[in-house]
Amino acid sequence: MATEQEPPPSGRVSRRKLLGLGAAGAAVLGAGAVAARPLMNEPPPGAVAPANEPPGVGAAASAANEPQGAHAAPYPFYGEHQAGIVTPAQDRLHFVAFDVTTGERAELVELLQEWTAAAARLTQGREAGSFGAVGGAPEAAPDDTGEALGLPASGLTLTVGFGTSLFDGRFGLSGKRPAAMSDLPKFPGEQLIPEISGGDLCVQACAHDPQVAVHAIRNLARIGFGKVSVRWSQLGFGRTSSTSRAQATPRNLMGFKDGTNNLKLEDADLLREQLWAGAGDGSPWMTGGSYLVTRKIRMTIETWDRTSLAEQEQIFGRDKGVGAPLGRKAEFDPLDFAAKGPDGEPYIRADAHVRLAHPTSHGNAHLLRRGYNFVDGSDGLGRLDAGLFFIAYQRDPRRQFVPVQMSLARKDPLNEYIKHVSSGLFACPPGVRDAGDYWGRTLFEG
Template sequence: MTDTNGARVSRRRLFGLAGAGAALAGAGAVAGVAADRALAAPTQAAPAAPAPVPFRGEHQAGITTPAQDRMHFVAFDITTDRREDVIALLRKWTAAAERMTQGREAEENGAVGGAAEAPPADTGEALDLSAAGLTLTIGFGPGLFDGRFGLADRRPPALADLPKFPKDALDPARSGGDLCVQACANDPQVAVHAVRNLARIGFGTVAVRWSQLGFGRTSSTSRSQVTPRNMFGFKDGTNNLKAEDTDALREHVWVRRGDGPDWMAGGSYLVARRIRMHIETWDRETLAGQEAIIGRKKGNGAPLGQVEEFDQVDLHVRGAGGEALIKDDAHIRLASAEALGGVRILRRGYNFTDGSDGLGHLDAGLFFVCFNRDPRTQFVPMQQALSSKDSMMEYVQHNGSALFACPPGVRDGGYWGETLFS
């Protein structure tokens, strides 16, 4: 049974409601006592919201920032051929993005303070909400360098089209894009509000090509965070690079001067892959089989043959009978730096569930996002090894893919992409 708010009513509460009429006579006195006690009790202030993440700096926020709980990722196609239109949009986006990452409207008094006869300059769904750790990160796709805007000679060699990997089933409607914006926040409405308003500001200059919502992070980017779990139920990204690993970030994530065009120095390359997980098939696999495929224990995430999650992985460890505990086709082996000649990437992915496929199967999985200094020598060899040898490939399918060059951070008085267009 439910009450008028749709909440379930217990049998105990049902009997209480039945006797409510008889109790009304004493209700006033009881309420008075309760009110007196409430007034006498000390007021407990609500916890203060965390400080907003700085928008400007050497590097863009949203890369090494401790991964937030929610994400809204969007890829845009540019619909104009005018270079000045793109620059003007990037200036407007920068101003709006900086405001929104501070917990403010996309434009001053944009939601309700403008003329009543005109559409609001801010859509308003984030009014009264904090910044919720919002970060906005922009990236430039290969299409931006196709000659329309005089940038063909400024395309970084590392922004080379990704090859087709074995077992890819890429959907063009979920791939590519001239620009991307990654919005991450600890409140999904804050992230959606940010993307919605950037898309609104861009009307006439850009159009949404595809987007993806993520409801739970699948990696930790700081030692202060616990390792989350993916849709297969395993801890994901235990060995991920962390914000505290400054030397490793310099080696594997941040583009250096001399790596390519100077405008990318301090930036990074973002690879996005939409990976559908065949949940129902995986759920029929035995626990031992699942652990063998991953190479870790499902409970605490320890590498097979070890005790705790962060114990050093030993790819050569053997069982009591002499058999290798981490198989040649185990995911943990193929993705390891040891097996890849020292290659590492910074992962920043999210779980997703987009309903069902019409056959009663969940359209769910991992929206994989990673940042690396050069995809040609980092992501590409890693994915080639995984897609051709990983036993997990039986349970997943890559159906979306994109690559973007994320410029360095915005300096004071500057705008997104200024180093490219100046």
């Protein structure tokens, strides 16, 4: 990201800048200190997408055909929907959940405005603030932490969500909690750790370069100092689903192709039906948004690795090599649950993962998955602390994620090798339309 030295805009001095300068820097305040809000009127060049065209479609869609390297072009920040949902899935993730520490609604709104301004810049390969990492007063803390200097945008997207706890009454939002955000039930077998679950706010940073993703989250956390604190975060590598037909299907840490039948950005009719919240859903402020469920799923890798290939394939219901449904030849061959083998038994048994999760088993419920592999070191007993950070977007978790996961939790033989240790439910509002808009405006001003 190239260093910028822009002339300071007129306007008030931000609290963050005052804290950074301190008494020794008071003399340079006359040169002007950068507040984040004026940057709302400074859109990055070429960032505006047509309001009816989701990010990842049109001009940005060409990136889906590019190698998943560090030189991907920027995705549009402005649009009807937030980027990072149907955008062709990037290879790296830094996901963070925040607790809001301020009790003032006005301060929370101001933070969302500052975050939006910074995100508009960061996603276009620019620094988080006008003075950047080295262009400001020597006595002041920089406007950017600097570890992404010289790096391109790398396909960075930033997606924000509001957790169920944000609607607890602190900010006058209890009457605006969507019905679709009913608390998730307790699923059989889950072993959730409260400290790495939930959160008032979340930010999903996806990019082709891990340093770019980490840099973005680090700078949003820095901007939020005194108003939010990090509750938990998760790094991910190796996307475990494709969100465009231009992408190859990736593999999870069990070695199987993952997300073959995922919703794709090309499925316009299904996206309207299954992904985007509608005006008639009961929460007008969420129109054009989507609901996000996260689950950290720990895999007992060592036990899985000692399981026979035949058993692994029976558990999933797919061939491990090409990803074809059992009894078929190619990955995208239709699933035929009635097909039987030479022994007269179904190729895909009744409790196979693909059968239990299939839309035909749940009233045509689809999910748009954007999960990632993770390895968080070892657990001290010589076992990898590894697995899948599951991310799924949908129109209504009550009708989509909940029935699918309940079926899997009760019947899936894969449960012998996995356990759910973290969970989150977030309402991701519609996209930022232009430079005068901000994340969550429809909630706070609607």
